[in-house]
Amino acid sequence: MVFPDAKMSDIDVRSFRYGSIIAATLDTISAGALDATVGGTMMLWPVTAERDDAGRLAIGGVGVPDLAERFGTPLYVYDERTIRQQCRLYREAFGGIYPNNRVVYAGKAYLAPALIQIIKEEGLSLDVVSGGELYVAIQSGFPAERITFHGNNKTPDELRMALDAGVGEIVIDNFYEIQVLADLLAEHGGRVDALLRLNPGIDTHTHDYRKTGIVDSKFGLLIETGDAASAVERITQVEGINLRGYHIHLGSQIFEIEPYVAAVEALFQFAGEMRDAFGVVPDQISPGGGLGIQYESTDPDASVMEFAEAVATATKKGAESMGIDLPELVVEPGRSIIGPAGVAVYRVGSIKDIPGIRRYVCVDGGMADNIRPPLYDAVYEAAIANRSGGTETTVTIAGKYCESGDVLIRDARLLEPESGDLIAIPASGAYCLAMASNYNMALRPAVVMVHDGETMVMQRRERYEDLLARDAMTGGVPAR
Numbered sequence: 001m002v003f004p005d006a007k008m009s010d011i012d013v014r015s016f017r018y019g020s021i022i023a024a025t026l027d028t029i030s031a032g033a034l035d036a037t038v039g040g041t042m043m044l045w046p047v048t049a050e051r052d053d054a055g056r057l058a059i060g061g062v063g064v065p066d067l068a069e070r071f072g073t074p075l076y077v078y079d080e081r082t083i084r085q086q087c088r089l090y091r092e093a094f095g096g097i098y099p100n101n102r103v104v105y106a107g108k109a110y111l112a113p114a115l116i117q118i119i120k121e122e123g124l125s126l127d128v129v130s131g132g133e134l135y136v137a138i139q140s141g142f143p144a145e146r147i148t149f150h151g152n153n154k155t156p157d158e159l160r161m162a163l164d165a166g167v168g169e170i171v172i173d174n175f176y177e178i179q180v181l182a183d184l185l186a187e188h189g190g191r192v193d194a195l196l197r198l199n200p201g202i203d204t205h206t207h208d209y210r211k212t213g214i215v216d217s218k219f220g221l222l223i224e225t226g227d228a229a230s231a232v233e234r235i236t237q238v239e240g241i242n243l244r245g246y247h248i249h250l251g252s253q254i255f256e257i258e259p260y261v262a263a264v265e266a267l268f269q270f271a272g273e274m275r276d277a278f279g280v281v282p283d284q285i286s287p288g289g290g291l292g293i294q295y296e297s298t299d300p301d302a303s304v305m306e307f308a309e310a311v312a313t314a315t316k317k318g319a320e321s322m323g324i325d326l327p328e329l330v331v332e333p334g335r336s337i338i339g340p341a342g343v344a345v346y347r348v349g350s351i352k353d354i355p356g357i358r359r360y361v362c363v364d365g366g367m368a369d370n371i372r373p374p375l376y377d378a379v380y381e382a383a384i385a386n387r388s389g390g391t392e393t394t395v396t397i398a399g400k401y402c403e404s405g406d407v408l409i410r411d412a413r414l415l416e417p418e419s420g421d422l423i424a425i426p427a428s429g430a431y432c433l434a435m436a437s438n439y440n441m442a443l444r445p446a447v448v449m450v451h452d453g454e455t456m457v458m459q460r461r462e463r464y465e466d467l468l469a470r471d472a473m474t475g476g477v478p479a480r
């Protein structure tokens with residue numbers, strides 16, 4: 001067969017009406033749906049994950065082996081119920097204690113029209129960080145006024161796009177952006193709501209690449225050096241920028257709550273100084289997102305409830321100390337909304353034993369669909385999806401791409417894998433597909449959403465001809 005990936009049947013893609021399974025409205029998911037995240041903590045597998053009598057894994061009432069057969073592997077499976085449940089977990093946690101709140105889904109974790117539709121239905125707002133994310137959001141019918149535009153180097157074109165779209169707010173990250181916005185507003189007129197991203201110099205115990213609130217970071221304006229104060233002064237001089245308040249994002253995959261409290265305290269300390277210096281009073285503040293999720297069953301629990309209580313209490317204290325009305329409290333979870341809902345499914349091919357050293361079990365995906373392990377030593381667990389029972393063993397699950405670092409899980413504990421088995425990796429919903437590439441001319445995987453026994457194709461698997469779609473020489477596009 002010339003194009004083996006033609007197996008991913010186009011007929012399947014067309015036979016599912018787009019959005020047909022996005023039917024679970026607020027009342028069709030039972031009130032008890034939150035039970036699975038006891039106390040508002042994260043879980044490893046989607047809430048609907050189960051094994052049938054034959055030991056085959058099912059998600060959303062659909063057998064994973066059937067999905068793999070139908071759509072090929074690697075395959076990403078999203079569980080609609082888990083996504084909605086995570087959205088509600090945040091909304092209910094904050095709604096109960098701080099009504100003037102907004103939960104903003106950070107689209108960088110994973111973005112697709114079907115997901116955007118769910119985010120919209122669940123009443124969340126959306127954080128985008130590029131013209132591309134903004135484009136996809138608008139094309140998917142997401143209301144512009146519920147979009148927050150982030151990023152540490154927004155280009156003039158992107159900022160113009162955001163102004164034209166009428167986004168809810170722009171989070172200004174640096175002096176350059178203040179100038180670009182000032183020029184655009186002077187040229188085109190209009191007004192825009194903005195937050196200023198502060199860097200409070202707070203460390204978190206996460207991988208260095210996931211820290212964003214430390215002094216040595218490309219993100220935000222340092223409070224410590226006086227840059228943040230200078231930026232506030234500058235913004236107050238620009239006609240058309242309405243500085244609503246301040247934003248801090250500390251990093252990602254964070255399990256401790258104290259750094260968030262420290263961040264809110266630092267934010268209000270700064271806000272008090274800015275009120276005294278320039279008369280700026282915040283009516284919105286944000287401690288960002290970043291709450292950790294379980295990747296291995298031994299990982300600690302991150303509790304959304306605890307997070308909500310801690311930042312809400314700190315915000316109330318901060319507002320009281322300034323003697324101002326309670327500002328809108330905005331949080332920006334990405335990973336903790338979509339991470340637990342996604343499962344990656346691979347098929348085992350070659351198996352290589354190096355006696356006394358290691359057993360490599362190679363799967364048909366790897367760093368092209370999930371760069372996280374080589375990028376920042378991310379860890380995962382795995383399970384055989386097509387059978388259960390038998391003895392467990394320790395193997396290394398390697399990808400198929402031409403890098404020695406292309407290893408998905410080192411020393412994974414699972415049933416002895418055989419060629420042809422399916423391996424499922426939970427907690428694959430965030431920052432996998434979002435960072436996927438065509439390395440080795442890999443075809444990006446199909447993505448399906450499952451719910452109550454139904455399956456919807458969210459994104460078809462790439463085909464070989466997609467690899468030439470942008471190519472000038474082969475006639476894909478004009479050469480300019």
Ligand SMILES: Cc1ncc(COP(=O)(O)O)c(C=O)c1O
Binds near residue numbers: 108252290291336
């Ligand atoms: C500004 C901002 N907000 C929110 C997030 C979401 O973080 P997470 O997906 O860890 O919740 C990020 C991601 O790094 C971010 O940079």
